[in-house]
Amino acid sequence: MHKEIIRADVPENGGSYNLCVRYGDMLYLSGLAPFDAEFCAEVAEARKNGTKVPPMPDTPFPRQVEIVMDNIKKLVEAAGSNMDCLLKTNVWLKDQTQAEEFEKVYVKYFSSFEALPARARMQAGRTPMDCGLEIEAIAYVPSKD
Template identity: 35%
Template structure:
């Protein structure tokens, strides 16, 4: 098996949090759970569609670090603070993929680590 390659954004310190935004393992890229943090470090407004959009933009940025795009995503896992937000979450989430070519996904309701409405992790397939 090839070695793991860890990716970090140049503007962040690897010690900012004990995780790598993206890790390549062979032909797969694993994106850590992304939360609705904006570029300035603030949390996106407390609205499921706004926060989902920010999370998906953060996934795009993490994927780009590893040379991937959203079309390479084969699986996501999403955690929603409130299952009643599921329909509006789906609308914002779907906008980031080509219709009919959505990744496999698991979605569940969970108490999240900070006061946010959504967290999503992704797995991309991009052969070396």
Template identity: 35%
Template sequence: MKEVVYTRAAPEPIGPYSQAVKVGNMLFISGQIPIDPKTGGVVSGGIKEQTRQVLENIRAILEAAGYSLSDVVMAFVFLSDMSLFGQFNEVYSEYFKERPPARVTVQAARLPRDVLIEIAVIAAR
């Protein structure tokens, strides 16, 4: 059975998609960009600030579904420029210290709202 997950602690979807969908023990979180859920605007700053906001948005969705960052098994990362990879990794590693999930990181030609990063994840329990 498919269950849609929604929380006001993460940004409203900007299109026809759910923040996350739970199927069995799996949680599929849609791509999150660095939008502050309180203001609806893109956070100011560079890749570190944007990465932190994206991961906080993901954490909020995970928690709304009863999961945590430790349940993330796969991450799909889209960067506007691979030259940002090192700075992104610094922040990412703060959130996934032990037993990090599998990950794909690619450079995207353009991301929504011209942000620097978008991340989608899959979690399982």
């Protein structure tokens, strides 16, 4: 087996990591923050030029959750999997008082309660660029049998 980098239509910000790595039938997704393509391009440019990274746009929290979950979905699907194949997620919220808002969006990405992955959810001391959340995930690619 060898490590395969999975790419999808998910913006990258020039950080020193891959968004999704496949090893065998396992997928490992880096912590994804709610950065859209425009913001990622600004961050990547700042990193390349050694200038100050711009502040996170003022995006409503439910939209931030959608951005992260949409990007997770794109990555697992690019690897031949789906959201119901997530095994574990780690969720860092900037503010735990937004947990209920988070849940309302999060559960929509799974086909049933039984399909939900195991999960840890905690309040972060500080999130990337002070965004509302970050999520990392472990998933598998179902066999084609």
